[in-house]
Amino acid sequence: MKRFDSDYAKRGAEKRRLRIYATDPMTARRALYRIAIEIDNEPSLRPGPRGSIVEVHDFDGWNNQYYATVDLNDPTLLMEGGLAPSESDPRFHQQMVYAVSMKVVESARKALGRPITFYRSESRPILRLFPHAFFGRNAFFDPKLNAILFGYFRADPESPGPNIPNQTIFTCLSHDIIAHEMTHAIVHRLRPYFLEATNVDVLAFHEAFSDIIALLQRFSYRELLANHIQASEGKIHKSTMLLELAQQFGQATGTGKGLRTAIDEKPDPTKLAKTREPHARGAILLSAVFAGYLKAFQNRTADLFRLASGGTGILTAGRLHPDLVGRLTAEASQLSDRFLRICFRAFDYMPPVDVTFGDFLRAIVTSDFELNPSDPDEVRFEIVEAFRERGIYPSGVQSLAEEALLWPSAIGVMADPLSPDLLRMARELLNISGRTLDQSRSTRRRSVSEDAGPSSSRERIRHYESLVIESSDDQPDATAGHSDFQSGLYAALHNYATQNAAAFGLSQAIPIAVKGFHSIQRVASDQRLVIEFVAQFVQTDKEQSERWESGGLPFRAGATVIFGSEGEVRYIASKPMPSENLADALKDAAEARRRNTLDFVAELDDRDPRMAVADQVYLRDRMKLRAQFQALHVHR
Structure with a gap:
């Protein structure tokens, strides 16, 4: 009793x-x-x-x-x-x-x-x-x-x-x-601005990342995974069923195969430069991530194959032993979960605008380094190698060494830490975020808690939404204040960004918008609790959007700034704005971004048959129309 x-x-x-x-x-x-x-x-x-x-x-x-x-x-x-x-x-x-x-x-x-x-x-x-x-x-x-x-x-x-x-x-x-x-x-x-096609990688990244998550999610279903490991004798790269995307859709449209596949026959470092269509270009990024996954899987299971083969590493013909299948399945599933987390976590370390495949690689390396500094399984190494073999290199780095790929903690000049009042508000948001995450607690105690009713989960989420800053691209910058707390946080962050504009690669002459601020809490591989605060600052040069050659696309700059638990600046992922208050290297990088954006718009214009008969409305907004998901997916 x-x-x-x-x-x-x-x-x-x-x-x-x-x-x-x-x-x-x-x-x-x-x-x-x-x-x-x-x-x-x-x-x-x-x-x-x-x-x-x-x-x-x-x-x-x-x-x-x-x-x-x-x-x-x-x-x-x-x-x-x-x-x-x-x-x-x-x-x-x-x-x-x-x-x-x-x-x-x-x-x-x-x-x-x-x-x-x-x-x-x-x-x-x-x-x-x-x-x-x-x-x-x-x-x-x-x-x-x-x-x-x-x-x-x-x-x-x-x-x-x-x-x-x-x-x-x-x-x-x-x-x-x-x-x-x-x-x-x-x-x-x-990242709402990842739908603005400022370079050839932006829309391709959107498509590739969505394919990556869809396939990695499938790898979490262990019974399905075990069957294909048995059928492929542990060589999952040979399992078409596991690595093809949307097979019924592709077959039904008469192609005779799935919509896309995660495996390329042979890595070609020159292919990326020749591929411009978003889905085809995204398929190269998809294959890079899965090549890293498959190589990491081989590294993690090499000992199992040696044990099962008496040291040769070559299995005898026939069905695999069920225990071996179980171990291989567990390794494949756990590794896919790690890759899923790596890819999602990278978003907190990516710039808010003008993303490139190289930015994604740097974000992957930086975010995973925070939680797994030693990387004993060499997962990051295999990812970097897979990107290199396909010609995906970040700009502005000296090499592909890990320390070169990590985002810097300072660009040009050092940024100030968060002020005591701003840090206090950030920690308060951390507590609110933690309570909102604890959905299981509200579920378990809904029958015994006085204040927890049937709609407690919904109410808790709505409360969180009224406090965190996550501005969408169609919301005015000044409307962040749904509550006194959010208004105060927005004002403090705006003041902080203005005072540290040069440190983030931003102009002092253009208003800075706070496009995001949230807290994150994760457990590292050595069981450390990692607490960070992530801010997104964006500037918009609206004059460019009024120029015919921009197609309605404004020129934006921005920085994602990652702060430690004490308010110190840990990393800065910046896309600079041309400004006299910046160092020469940053000014050159900003001007290069502007030229690249206009060159990319001109390239799309040359390939667009509608330009010959376009009316003024299409000419004015053509870049927005080209970036709609409905239009993109017609050409799956």
Whole structure:
């Protein structure tokens, strides 16, 4: 008999199991590809499903009708892990997009060490998912609607692949497409200006990163992974099923293969310079990340192959021993989780504008160095080598040595630490962020806490959104103040950035906007608690957007500044603004950025057939129109 009461028997479930297609319905004809995944439980989840982070709205735009919504809190569905996978039941389609989307959000939250929300305005506070939005071979994230719209279409009648000719293909049933579009939404939330095509890498990075997360997410499903490790005899680089993206979509459109693959036949360092289309260029970055993953996997499992082969490293023909498969699966899954975290964590170390593939490499190295300084498995080394083999080099570095790739702590002049008052507010935000992250606590104690009701998770997220600074590109800079705390924090950061403009590569003659400020808390490999504060400062030269040759694209500069727990500046990732108050090297770099942006606009103009018949509206806004996800994904 228990002597003391506790909430052990009263707490709610921390996880919710839901069934999904691990890839898509085409491959899910085999039971192996119909799996159940665990996502964070939202006790107050409403029919739709509609939760505190995403909401599913199932309006069929082509047929002009709403479909009946699924209630995942129905006792029967709770017991059975949701609806069974079905191509024909719209309610399962709703379950599928909700489950996969929340799994990606959960991965991002764990990696970033802070809440992930999609608040844009009072009218659009939650990201909305539309499983049957339109008829067409497309799916895309729309920042203005704050929504992801999934299309459906007929399979190619002549070359449908394993599908039936003219079969209806639902993009909302493709694990890879859902994860890809959800990642677009997360990237846009973290770095809204990564949708402005200021150089050839910007849109390609958006596409590549979304592919990377979609494929790494699939590697977290251990039963699926174990089957392919057995089938490939431990050589997962030979598993087409694991490394191809959106297979049903690609097959149904008559290509005879998946949409993209993570493996290139042979690294070619000259290919990058010759590749301009965003998806094709992004595929090079995708292959670089997965080449690093596969090499790291080989390094981590070499001893297992030696043990299993009597020291030769060459396995005998036949099925692998189940114990060996289990160990290889565990290594592959743990490594994919580390790569997933590495890639997401890099966002806190990337500049706020004008991103390049080289910036991504530096951010990966810097962020992982903070948590794993010694890197005993040489994961960072393999990533750097994979980038080098494909001709991806950061600008402004002397070599590919690790110390050269780390972002600097000073550029030109030293920056001041955060003032005591600003540091106090930053630490207060850290506490609020930590309480918001503790969703499981509010779930467990909702039955015994006086102030925790059914909507406590939603209310806690809304409270966090009213305090943290995460300005979107369509929000005026001065509207950061939804609360006295946020207004005070914004004003203090703005004053700090103005006083340290030269240290961040910014101009003293142009207003500085605070585009983000948040706290992060992570546990390092040696169990240290790493606490940092990340600020994003952006400047905009609006005069350039009014020039015809810019196509409506303003010239922006910015800096992401990472502070330590005591307010000291740890790293600066800067894209400088031309200014007389900067050192000569920074001024030259800023002018080079401006020239490169205008040259890139001219390059796109030369390749754009619409320029010959364009009206004044298109000419004025052509760069914005070219960067819309809907237009980008038409050419998947």
